[in-house]
Amino acid sequence: MEVWRPSVGIERLRALTGANVASHSAFSSCVVSAPVVPWHKAVTDRLEQLLKLSKGWDGYDGVAVRFENATFAIKVLELVFPGHGPIPQIVPGATGDLQIEWHMDQADIEIHVLGPYRVQAWRATAATGRDGEEVRLTNDFAIVARWINEMLEPRRAAHTTAA
Amino acid sequence: MPLTLPPLDPNGQVLPHDHEGIGSDDGVIRRISEQQIVQDKSGNRRISSMAFKASGGDNSGMSVDLESLIVEAGKDPRLYVTTPRWTGSVRFTAGKLRAAKFLVGYDPSPENPCHGEVWGAFGRLQQRQLRNLATWFVEIPGVAIVAE
Numbered sequence: 001m002e003v004w005r006p007s008v009g010i011e012r013l014r015a016l017t018g019a020n021v022a023s024h025s026a027f028s029s030c031v032v033s034a035p036v037v038p039w040h041k042a043v044t045d046r047l048e049q050l051l052k053l054s055k056g057w058d059g060y061d062g063v064a065v066r067f068e069n070a071t072f073a074i075k076v077l078e079l080v081f082p083g084h085g086p087i088p089q090i091v092p093g094a095t096g097d098l099q100i101e102w103h104m105d106q107a108d109i110e111i112h113v114l115g116p117y118r119v120q121a122w123r124a125t126a127a128t129g130r131d132g133e134e135v136r137l138t139n140d141f142a143i144v145a146r147w148i149n150e151m152l153e154p155r156r157a158a159h160t161t162a163a
Numbered sequence: 164m165p166l167t168l169p170p171l172d173p174n175g176q177v178l179p180h181d182h183e184g185i186g187s188d189d190g191v192i193r194r195i196s197e198q199q200i201v202q203d204k205s206g207n208r209r210i211s212s213m214a215f216k217a218s219g220g221d222n223s224g225m226s227v228d229l230e231s232l233i234v235e236a237g238k239d240p241r242l243y244v245t246t247p248r249w250t251g252s253v254r255f256t257a258g259k260l261r262a263a264k265f266l267v268g269y270d271p272s273p274e275n276p277c278h279g280e281v282w283g284a285f286g287r288l289q290q291r292q293l294r295n296l297a298t299w300f301v302e303i304p305g306v307a308i309v310a311e
Contacts, residue, residue, distance in 0.1 A: 050198075059194030059250040060226040060275070062218075089201045091211040094218035094226070101211065103204045110212060114219055122287065131287040 042087045043077065050092045058094055066096035072116040073098060080145040085152050107151040108132070111144060123147045166232065166269045179224060179282035181266040187258030190230030191267055191279065192244050192300055195251040200306055209307040210253075215290040217282070224280035229269065230254070232277040241301055243277065251303035255281075255296050263292045 050065035057064070077088070077100065089101045093112075100111040112120040117138045124132030135143055166184040169177045185191075199214040217223040233240045244252045257267045265283035272278050283289060294309045 053198070056248065057198060058196045058226075059244065059248060059252075060278070061272075062196075089211075091201060091213045092198055093213055093216070097219055099211065099213050101201055103202065105204050108204075112213075112216075124287075131291070134287070 037078070037083050039077070039081065039083075039085070039087045043074065043090065046090045047073065047098075050090065050098060053092060057092070060094065062092070062094040063096050065092050065098045066115075068116050069096060069098055069113050073100060073111075073113050076100075076111065076113070076119070076141055076144070080141050080148055082149075082152070085148070102148075102151065104151055106154055107147065109144075109147055109151060121147075123151075125150075164235070166229075169269045169271075177268065177270040177280065179266055179280070180268045181261065182269045182279075185229060185257045185267050185269065185279070186231070187256065187261070189257045190240070190300075191255045191257050191260060191281065192228040192230055192240065192252050193225065193255070193281075193297070194228070194244055195253060195303065197250070197303065200303065203307075207307060208305055209309070210294070212287075212290050215293045216285045224266075224268070224270075224282040225285070226270075227255075227267075227279045227281055228252075228275070229277050229279040236277065245301055250301070251306070252300040253297035253308060254300035255293070259296050263289065263296065265289075 047065065047070040051067060051070055053062070053064040055061070055063055073090070081088070086102060086104060089103075091099045091101060093099065093114075097112065097114045099113070102109045107123050107125045109123045110121070112122075114120065119137040119141075120134060121137055121141075121144050122132050122134040124130055137144070164184065166182060169182065170180050172178050193214070195210055195214050199211045200208050201211045203209050215225070217225050228240075228244050230240050233243045244250070260267050260281060263283075265281050268280050268282065270278050270280045297308050299308065
């Protein structure tokens with residue numbers, strides 16, 4: 001949540017107004033901070049690990065996840081994944097690529113980032129069968145957002161009922 | 164018997180091929196890293212689909228080790244595929260891979276003279292076939308090959 005921090009503190013406010021200002025709701029201090037999304041730290045921590053993989057990590061010629069792929073993955077997640085939900089698993093590929101995965105009761109979803117704007121997304125549900133449906137995407141991830149929303153819908157309904 | 168050198172493209176990269184020197188019963192070993200393990204919906208650990216995909220490079224296939232070459236070199240296959248870094252591994256037989264429409268070829272490198280490649284379509288059906296054909300060679304404890 002972004003909040004404006006005023007430049008004048010309580011002491012200065014007292015000096016300006018002559019009032020015995022102890023506090024003022026208009027000047028409650030808040031800090032400008034990065035968006036707080038529950039999955040963000042876990043995902044960035046995992047990506048940092050994958051950016052540091054040593055050559056041959058897979059027993060062959062595997063290289064570390066490429067930085068541009070990691071940043072693109074974050075951008076995609078920020079677009080398609082609402083704040084609350086299960087943290088995705090992230091698996092490296094051999095050539096700097098990566099795959100974002102969820103495996104839930106409602107669906108399996110895998111987003112393979114081969115490179116920026118080169119994505120293969122796949123999902124399997126009871127309706128699609130185990131081989132699922134796959135799409136190739138560049139910059140429009142509306143279908144993935146829908147898949148994730150459908151995957152999370154039963155969880156949201158359960159929370160609402162419990163409340 | 165040593166394998167004949169594989170066919171190369173103008174850039175010197177190995178072309179996808181099915182090597183006649185790799186027998187149907189020959190073992191084809193695929194190393195599996197701990198990085199390629201995920202949890203399924205029940206929280207059980209299994210191999211990610213990423214381990215059963217081709218790499219993204221030119222003439223891309225799925226890297227493997229050819230067991231017969233390792234044995235002919237007088238080495239222990241299980242020691243070979245866990246060196247220089249320990250990974251798990253699964254094993255196929257070449258004949259069963261070919262029956263599933265994959266090509267099994269020879270792609271040696273200075274670092275790994277027993278290196279091979281498996282080429283073919285790596286769609287969901289084929290990935291499922293690969294899982295069903297694979298058996299643990301060097302097992303990662305507690306990890307399933309096939310999803311529950």
